[in-house]
Amino acid sequence: MDPNALSKAFVEHYYTTFDTNRPNLAALYQDGSMLTFEGQQIMGSQNIVTKLTSLPFQQCHHSITTVDCQPSGANGGMLVFVSGNLQLAGEQHALKFSQMFHLIPTPQGSYYVWNDIFRLNYA
């Protein structure tokens, strides 16, 4: 699978899971995984999912605007850079966001998220 197709497939899977079954995101992280969410640093799959499931909104929908990717040079890793819109239920305007993921291949031929940095882009 070429890197662009792979990163787009990952991004689609990630945000669909986020929008429909947030606790299942746990499967995409490992114990050493890092999330920086609006400047807050969190480590480990369980802590990350606790953070993501405790955000102050239940229903949301991510729309992706751009996906860029590059090989990271780390054990077949891949950097994925996303920009998009986050629509919260009941809110009139979508929020713009940027997010980057560092994906590392697993022995099973899949990928997990080693690094994750998320920022809203305030207008």
Add this chain to the structure above:
Amino acid sequence: MDPNALSKAFVEHYYTTFDTNRPNLAALYQDGSMLTFEGQQIMGSQNIVTKLTSLPFQQCHHSITTVDCQPSGANGGMLVFVSGNLQLAGEQHALKFSQMFHLIPTPQGSYYVWNDIFRLNYA
């Protein structure tokens, strides 16, 4: 130097160089370095600087809003995620941008840019 201080120092150095002496950015990249600029993929220090110096504006000023960093797991590498505003000379409104760098340490104790992904955040 702690990672946050180091990444802030790098970011300040990078954008000051960009805004005052763009050709000098060549020293921050190497032959295998990658830049994805608004979706365009460019490889190698010389090609990257040719791209950056041929952008259709001469004077600009970057203002940094946020800097986040995480260790990348690649040979002491560091991921740096930046959001900010780009003011072009003669333009009334600044452009919002997001950019990520993957920095790799050199044997001399400095860092170079292995990965660089840049996107404007259109309002």
